Amino acid sequence: APQGGSPSSASSSSADASLTSVPAPTVTVSTAIASPTASLDATLPSQIPDPPVQSWCTSQIFCAGPLLQTINVAGLYADPKTFVDKPTSASAQTVLANFKNLTNSSSSLTESQLVNFVDSNFGGEGTELEGLPIPDFNPSPSFLRNVTDPLVRAWSGVVHGYWTQLIRGTNQSALCSEGDAGPKCESSLIPLNHTFVVPGGRFREQYYWDSYWIVQGLIKSELFDLVNATLQNFMDELETIGFIPNGGRIYYLNRSQPPLFINMLADYVSATNDTAILDRALPLAEKIVVLCLTITPDMHAHTHRQRELTWWQDNRTMNVTSPFTNQTYAVARYAAANTAPRPESYLTDYNTANDPSLPTLSESERSDLYAELASGAETGWDYTARFIAQPLAGGSNNTNPALRTLQVRSTIPICLNSILCALPLIWLAVHVLISISDRANTLLASLYDLRQNSTAASTHLETALHIRSAVLDLFWDADKLAFYDFNLTSHARNSILSAATFYPYWVGILPDDVLSDATHAFGAFASLNAVLRRYNGTYPTTFVESGLQWDAPNAWPPHQYILLDALRALPANISAAPLPAPPGSQSGFALVPAGQMGMDEGGGVGVGERARARAMVIPDTGGTASLL
Numbered sequence: 199a200p201q202g203g204s205p206s207s208a209s210s211s212s213a214d215a216s217l218t219s220v221p222a223p224t225v226t227v228s229t230a231i232a233s234p235t236a237s238l239d240a241t242l243p244s245q246i247p248d249p250p251v252q253s254w255c256t257s258q259i260f261c262a263g264p265l266l267q268t269i270n271v272a273g274l275y276a277d278p279k280t281f282v283d284k285p286t287s288a289s290a291q292t293v294l295a296n297f298k299n300l301t302n303s304s305s306s307l308t309e310s311q312l313v314n315f316v317d318s319n320f321g322g323e324g325t326e327l328e329g330l331p332i333p334d335f336n337p338s339p340s341f342l343r344n345v346t347d348p349l350v351r352a353w354s355g356v357v358h359g360y361w362t363q364l365i366r367g368t369n370q371s372a373l374c375s376e377g378d379a380g381p382k383c384e385s386s387l388i389p390l391n392h393t394f395v396v397p398g399g400r401f402r403e404q405y406y407w408d409s410y411w412i413v414q415g416l417i418k419s420e421l422f423d424l425v426n427a428t429l430q431n432f433m434d435e436l437e438t439i440g441f442i443p444n445g446g447r448i449y450y451l452n453r454s455q456p457p458l459f460i461n462m463l464a465d466y467v468s469a470t471n472d473t474a475i476l477d478r479a480l481p482l483a484e485k486i487v488v489l490c491l492t493i494t495p496d497m498h499a500h501t502h503r504q505r506e507l508t509w510w511q512d513n514r515t516m517n518v519t520s521p522f523t524n525q526t527y528a529v530a531r532y533a534a535a536n537t538a539p540r541p542e543s544y545l546t547d548y549n550t551a552n553d554p555s556l557p558t559l560s561e562s563e564r565s566d567l568y569a570e571l572a573s574g575a576e577t578g579w580d581y582t583a584r585f586i587a588q589p590l591a592g593g594s595n596n597t598n599p600a601l602r603t604l605q606v607r608s609t610i611p612i613c614l615n616s617i618l619c620a621l622p623l624i625w626l627a628v629h630v631l632i633s634i635s636d637r638a639n640t641l642l643a644s645l646y647d648l649r650q651n652s653t654a655a656s657t658h659l660e661t662a663l664h665i666r667s668a669v670l671d672l673f674w675d676a677d678k679l680a681f682y683d684f685n686l687t688s689h690a691r692n693s694i695l696s697a698a699t700f701y702p703y704w705v706g707i708l709p710d711d712v713l714s715d716a717t718h719a720f721g722a723f724a725s726l727n728a729v730l731r732r733y734n735g736t737y738p739t740t741f742v743e744s745g746l747q748w749d750a751p752n753a754w755p756p757h758q759y760i761l762l763d764a765l766r767a768l769p770a771n772i773s774a775a776p777l778p779a780p781p782g783s784q785s786g787f788a789l790v791p792a793g794q795m796g797m798d799e800g801g802g803v804g805v806g807e808r809a810r811a812r813a814m815v816i817p818d819t820g821g822t823a824s825l826l
């Protein structure tokens with residue numbers, strides 16, 4: 199097998215399933231042909247001065263600089279990511295010399311000169327990757343037999359079959375090898391040692407938080423070797439880079455993504471009992487969760503001084519004093535250091551910053567905006583009203599005015615802090631506060647138990663109490679019965695309800711208000727009831743139709759997963775009661791606590807009658823079923 203490691207139970211397959219060796223898929227490359235919107239003999243539009251070179255991304259071809267800006271301003275490709283995924287066909291030195299000759303040859307370059315330059319100096323996007331076969335692919339894994347609905351079962355079988363299209367390896371023969379005068383070419387790919395699974399389409403590389411849900415699927419599909427390989431790649435990155443980047447390209451090296459490595463590890467060990475992986479993984483995982491272990495400089499310093507130099511703590515943590523209780527907490531935010539357009543979205547960011555219909559930005563305002571845009575990408579929710587001061591500033595057809603008011607770095611997000619503290623918090627929930635599904639038993643404290651390291655486990659438990667307090671204090675609104683992000687500028691909670699409101703439940707943080715009163719528990723999930731009653735569809739990311747992809751009406755699969763787990767986290771004595779019915783002929787919206795959704799029925803800033811959350815078959819509960 200091309201994957202690293204082979205757990206004992208990794209080869210299990212259903213007895214009646216026929217094992218099939220599926221041939222390696224052909225990876226389609228060079229799908230994009232340069233097709234500038236301007237005519238070929240048009241000269242390039244004028245440019246603003248190049249942004250500063252980014253210390254984290256020093257390629258003069260794929261990172262901010264004159265070449266990248268010129269190619270982008272020419273608008274050769276509909277998707278700016280196409281260009282930065284093309285390896286050069288000659289050494290970087292040669293390509294840069296050719297570019298210099300070109301720019302010296304004329305004061306006004308034409309579109310066709312740029313098309314020729316790219317065609318003769320670059321190869322097809324993604325050629326450094328190869329599609330790999332899945333050895334002994336089982337088209338009928340046992341989970342399919344437990345899907346009773348024939349339609350859903352057939353659909354699940356089709357989805358299972360997609361794995362064969364998404365497995366990649368680094369194409370060693372296409373990598374830029376060393377020549378006498380240095381590497382023979384340059385590519386933006388971060389080569390990985392193990393097989394990996396890609397989201398697909400333009401996302402040709404491994405992504406961090408996508409991999410969490412990929413791992414959930416791989417486990418169901420009994421493709422354990424691929425999970426192991428995914429984890430090995432991430433461990434390699436933790437060792438060599440110091441953190442797990444957003445994705446597997448050098449232009450992602452200034453940011454991470456929602457940190458779910460240890461969740462993947464726990465789920466893998468639970469599914470395979472491959473505890474051998476823990477020797478390498480646990481110290482690296484600790485690097486990720488250390489935020490939870492170093493609450494304030496004076497707490498735990500005696501036990502955790504050696505862990506202080508870690509990535510999330512050093513780069514993303516700050517102390518916040520609650521205006522509600524005056525308690526101080528170390529909490530995390532997304533905050534990428536960046537003063538240039540994102541290379542994979544260069545023209546998009548450039549246009550946001552230089553939109554002629556909007557006020558001209560000073561250099562420092564532009565830099566700030568670029569940092570916000572990169573930080574927004576780090577959230578995984580790029581982009582959403584949740585992190586925007588004026589989400590409807592340009593209406594839903596023009597998102598530039600809204601993006602100019604991004605406030606990612608001044609938002610303490612519910613989701614990140616819930617995730618970062620998930621393991622000790624769920625451990626706490628399981629062992630101290632509430633009963634929760636078996637899944638929780640696989641989490642960090644249990645992993646430590648496996649290694650007989652009870653000291654570390656008790657520290658996690660102690661820490662969990664503190665972090666649970668931070669989440670409940672900063673984010674929980676007891677009147678609206680919902681969690682909201684904390685805004686560092688207003689020093690108050692934001693008012694936008696989003697799918698993030700369910701993250702604390704997902705990780706086992708249940709407010710006492712909810713635990714003590716079934717009516718409150720219903721109120722906390724009343725927006726879900728309203729959505730299901732009215733639209734019979736999935737839960738949108740927010741209820742704001744901003745035109746951004748992480749806003750209404752779009753609903754994203756990760757959130758449906760989290761929401762279902764959030765419901766499962768409710769104790770049975772709270773969730774078993776029948777749902778309250780709306781009075782008279784009113785809709786489920788009438789049952790939503792005042793102000794929770796921040797919208798008026800059928801209007802306001804929300805989805806209202808226009809909602810079209812991507813429909814999924816979830817039957818209307820009709821007011822009689824339980825929340826579960």
Ligand SMILES: OC[C@H]1O[C@H](O[C@H]2O[C@H](CO)[C@@H](O)[C@H](O)[C@H]2O)[C@H](O)[C@@H](O)[C@@H]1O
Pocket residue numbers: 279397401405407408444445540542543575576578579580581
């Ligand atoms: O499925 C991969 C990811 O796709 C989206 O974000 C990615 O694309 C952006 C633009 O090309 C890029 O700037 C960002 O950093 C990428 O992660 C999606 O929003 C992500 O949630 C998702 O992981």
